Amino acid sequence: MRQQIAAANWKMNLTYQQGEQLLDAILKENIALADHQAAVFAVPFPYLMMASQKLSGRTNYYVSAQNCSDVKAGAYTGEVSAEMLKSINIGYCVLGHSERREYFSERNQSLAQKVQLCLDNGITPIFCCGESLSIREVGAQEGFVETQLMESLFHFSEADIRKIVIAYEPIWAIGTGKTATAAQAQEMHAHIRHLFAKKYNKATADHIPILYGGSVKAANAMELFHSPDVDGGLVGGASLVATEFISIIRALK
Numbered sequence: 001m002r003q004q005i006a007a008a009n010w011k012m013n014l015t016y017q018q019g020e021q022l023l024d025a026i027l028k029e030n031i032a033l034a035d036h037q038a039a040v041f042a043v044p045f046p047y048l049m050m051a052s053q054k055l056s057g058r059t060n061y062y063v064s065a066q067n068c069s070d071v072k073a074g075a076y077t078g079e080v081s082a083e084m085l086k087s088i089n090i091g092y093c094v095l096g097h098s099e100r101r102e103y104f105s106e107r108n109q110s111l112a113q114k115v116q117l118c119l120d121n122g123i124t125p126i127f128c129c130g131e132s133l134s135i136r137e138v139g140a141q142e143g144f145v146e147t148q149l150m151e152s153l154f155h156f157s158e159a160d161i162r163k164i165v166i167a168y169e170p171i172w173a174i175g176t177g178k179t180a181t182a183a184q185a186q187e188m189h190a191h192i193r194h195l196f197a198k199k200y201n202k203a204t205a206d207h208i209p210i211l212y213g214g215s216v217k218a219a220n221a222m223e224l225f226h227s228p229d230v231d232g233g234l235v236g237g238a239s240l241v242a243t244e245f246i247s248i249i250r251a252l253k
């Protein structure tokens, strides 16, 4: 079975102490993860070491960054490189979140650089894609997501592309309480998988986890995750509430 992932994206929320309390409350449950399952915590940069220490010794629990620089190193004040993340053993990095695309002008080409740098440093990119409401309203979502994947990912080798996790996050469902239906999520995930099969091959497409993000919560996680092409979720608001995220981890296939 392909890897199934419950990923928490804390975004710019919680103090250090609140983050510690949240992780403690979730880890207290001692949820055992199967070989094909993972729980990933994308925390703010200053909390990466704390989260790593709390998760150490747990099987299939990982810490993620929420972004990294598109350049290797040098005079770029305020940036954090993939190599820095590797040097503290961070396993995952969220890239191309729609909030970064919108508020920090991230473009597909620069994201391709970020993906490359993560791969060079053995970090699994969680590559976000997804359309806005206006694009969905005119029915152009499949072509829009195809362009995002084509311009950021489709030049990578088959071996490299197999190391990537995709997160489909329709912008109209993020933080709005307006979840895509399981049928809408499945339709786009199947489309994304088809694009990978067309560009690479079916075995590669079948290997890549595709997470759904956008108002995932305890009450809808099970239904969303049980769609055949939905391999877990990237969760914002509900990942800040221990009981919610515990249920979301437990909803993994």
Ligand SMILES: O=C(CO)COP(=O)(O)O
Pocket (backbone or CB within 6 Å): 009, 097, 169, 173, 174, 175, 176, 177, 213, 214, 215, 216, 234, 235, 236, 237, 238
């Ligand atoms: O952006 C998201 C995760 O990256 C989704 O956020 P919400 O779960 O708050 O809608």
